[in-house]
Amino acid sequence: MIKLYGTPPTRALRVIWLLNELGIEYEMLPVGLLQGENKQQAFLTLNPAAKVPVLVDGSLVVTESAAIQLYLAEKHPQAGFIPEAVEGRAQMYRWIFFLVTEIEQPLWRIARHTFVYPKEKRLPQDIDLARQECLDMVAVLDRHMEEREFMVANRLSVADFTAAYTLDWANEEKMLDGTPRLREYLRSMYARPTAPPTIAEARAAL
Numbered sequence: 001m002i003k004l005y006g007t008p009p010t011r012a013l014r015v016i017w018l019l020n021e022l023g024i025e026y027e028m029l030p031v032g033l034l035q036g037e038n039k040q041q042a043f044l045t046l047n048p049a050a051k052v053p054v055l056v057d058g059s060l061v062v063t064e065s066a067a068i069q070l071y072l073a074e075k076h077p078q079a080g081f082i083p084e085a086v087e088g089r090a091q092m093y094r095w096i097f098f099l100v101t102e103i104e105q106p107l108w109r110i111a112r113h114t115f116v117y118p119k120e121k122r123l124p125q126d127i128d129l130a131r132q133e134c135l136d137m138v139a140v141l142d143r144h145m146e147e148r149e150f151m152v153a154n155r156l157s158v159a160d161f162t163a164a165y166t167l168d169w170a171n172e173e174k175m176l177d178g179t180p181r182l183r184e185y186l187r188s189m190y191a192r193p194t195a196p197p198t199i200a201e202a203r204a205a206l
Contacts, residue, residue, distance in 0.1 A: 002026040005046065006053035007033065008202035011065035014165045015053050018072045020194035021161070022079055066096050066162050073158045081158050088153040095144075095151050095159045099166045102137040106130035107169050134175055142179040149188075164189040168199050 004019070006012025007030045019026050031037050031052050038050045046054045047063045054061060055068045057075075062068045073081040083089050109130040113122045141163075145151075151159035167186045170176055176183050190198060197205065 003029055003056040004053055005029045005031050005043070005056070007031055008197060008205075009199040010052050011165065012053035013196045013199070013202060014065040014161060015055060015068045015072070016196040017161050017164070017194065018069050018081075018158070020196065021081070021192075022072060022076045024072070024076075065165075066100055066158075069158050069161055070096075081156065081161075083153045083155075083157060085153070088157075091152040092157050092159045095141075096162050098137070098141070099159075099162050103134055103141070103170060104166050106134035106137075107166075107173060107175075110134075110173060131173075131175075134170065134173070138170060138175050138179060138182065142182050145181050145185055160189060164195075165199075172199055 002019070002024060004012065004015055004026050006015070006028075008016070010033070016028075031043060033052070037043060038047075038052060043054075044050060046056065046061055049063065051063070053065055053068060054063050055071070056062075057071075062071050070082075073079065083092055107130075110127050113124065113127050113130075148154075150156055151163055164186060167176065167182055168190070171183070171186060176186070189195065196202075
């Protein structure tokens with residue numbers, strides 16, 4: 001059985017969503033980040049970067065949430081979450097990379113300088129810079145989604161599951177206040193019966 005190491009509200013939620021959509025049974029193995037379990041040798045053997053999620057499928061170990069999503073979708077092509085045409089796949093990769101580099105990274109900088117780093121290492125000015133960078137890139141995505149139901153190829157793909165978690169995170173930081181289309185898209189994704197808890201729900205359940 002597939003094993004998933006991670007604890008919501010982390011990016012493990014992205015992987016849980018794909019597992020739910022694909023109807024795959026898996027074993028969830030919580031990792032206590034605040035307790036430092038991710039820095040113990042047993043976990044570092046799986047992921048030397050000391051980060052979750054980690055997927056273990058037999059002898060295969062996959063890290064990085066978007067990579068895990070793509071692996072699961074490619075292993076189960078019957079779901080159709082990978083566009084068949086190379087042009088569609090190129091656009092899917094484009095927007096996945098955009099989400100994790102241009103939107104997620106400033107969100108992570110905000111988190112680090114708000115509560116992750118010890119107080120003496122936090123830089124309030126970097127929060128302001130990251131917020132503006134994130135808002136600028138959210139606006140790019142909002143324009144892309146103006147006349148679209150899904151991220152690429154007029155059908156559901158891995159990019160949508162990557163986007164939903166990232167935009168939920170952005171929404172928690174009040175980054176979507178000026179983007180009604182993205183808020184509508186986010187609501188439609190979380191209305192899916194296979195959707196995992198939102199970040200707020202997962203945090204409240206801790």
